[in-house]
Amino acid sequence: MKLAGLSYQVARSLLSTQYAYMLEYRAEIALWALSGLLPFIMLSLWSNTQAGLDLGFKGFELSRYFLSAFLVRQFSVVWVVYAFEEDALLGRLSPYLLQPLHPLWRYAASHLAEQATRFPFALCIAGIFFVINPGAFWLPSLWILLLTWLATLMSFTISFLLQSLIAALCFWNEKASALERLLFVPYLFLSGLLAPISSFPPEVRKWSSLTPFPYLIDFPARVLSGLNVDVLGGFCIQILWICILLPLVIVLWRLGVRKYTAMGA
């Protein structure tokens, strides 16, 4: 069975090739992993205030939340719009379009391979965090790890589809990544990367829940850190966003490919 050209053999081959490619850039990927330390910076700011306690975070819950936010971010980071924009501008997209495999599968495989390469670096950073902050150490159950993996995978899928939607605009406007930069601001504030969503005023919480952003970091991070969270509701909304974005990506891609001018190729 094939899905837009993807079969088990193609997926295996894509992942192994992309993993080999990413390993060539392991040092660069380690630096990318290090550049995601923002949640720890936010933790240090929050730790010096009483706000955590005021918001109901007891003991090391806030530390665990930010470590979880860091880990979820590591495995849900998406850069497809930049890669796609470069490929479209330089004509590298042309050979992809002439093969019986949807080009987005290649980008998805690149991301998954990059995550696999990041994994040991992210674990090392988590280890260093526990050395510095031993009281925050906890070992989630296998069930929680499974739920976190699923929630993070869904978070990655939503982000990937959202960026693919913007990337498809490259068929009309070569610099569609500017739109992604615009979306980065609400992502930063509403995803839970800077602060848990529960710390926001009720009105902001209400409006943010209508966007996909809280389900990208805050929801999986709360699952992992063992904080109070509506697991079933969170998964349902993640699935809902995937169901909304997926057809939009497919339609916009089909329309966009007709506009492709294969410049530079």
Place this chain on the structure above:
Amino acid sequence: MIFPDTVIDVDRLTKTYRVADKDPGLVGTFKHFLARKTCDICAVKEVSFSIKAGEMVGFLGANGAGKTTTLKMLCGLICPTSGYVKVAGFSPKSRQSEFLRQITLVMGQKQQLIWDLPPLDSLKLNAAVYGIGPRESRYRINELADMLEIGEELTRPVRKLSLGQRMKAELLASLLHRPSVLFLDEPTLGLDVNAQAKVRAFLSEYNRRTGATVLLTSHYMADITVLCPRVLLIDQGKIFHDGQLDALVESLSPNRQVRLELNQDVSPEAFEAYGELKDCENRVVRLLIPRHQLTEAVTKLLANFDVIDLEVNDQPIDELIGTIFRAGKVK
């Protein structure tokens, strides 16, 4: 006329691009910012031709003549503005999976191989994408590698390969799925003479073995003369010649130049019976003789005069083609 075994059929194919039209300088920049002007450029104008299965056709034209745009429409990369095109029975713009399995596009200045990995990794990926099993892919890689005279290079990172080695690996990657229609856009671009000759020999052998249809663009006339009995000439988006290369050369240059160095003084009038006398000085004579009379005329010249040296020259084909492009038509 559509032949029953027509593989590529094109009728009044047109492609128009809309491009920004900006005046130079700062004023032009502001004007363009406030009121963006665009204009339509017709890259390909009502082009029609058909190519039969197994044919190797050369597609010639100056830069910007519309060759690559036509190739991109034929392989489905870009959608035509108007006109009809069928390749291997498919409408290319739909880019159906079955269609994509039958074609390949090789661009001399572009690559599909993953830069930091050995070509073998990209080849294995291509094999999986086209649903070729491991045993069959190994067989095909070995077969093509033998034809291309490439071996251990397949396990070295692409970035470490020479241009010629890379091009061979690119060809291997493009032909692994055994396409029946090959679109080759300057496949020998930048290669040295030896590498060019090897790529030409490979393409000829591939065509002979598989019966693939080939449409080839190149700036090297040797590619065309060696590989393509038929040529399409395109200029400013319009095809102005479609026919056999030999017939084209014959029509452009019906005469051959014969240069004789004599061991005796002979009056110029003595040569008028053999052809058009161009020059006769210091016992060196230059004559233009119609191609079909050449053998007979040269035999008589050698019999009737004391000849020290004899040269028969043709006008180089790239000069002839250049003449056509400057004129924009074939006489």
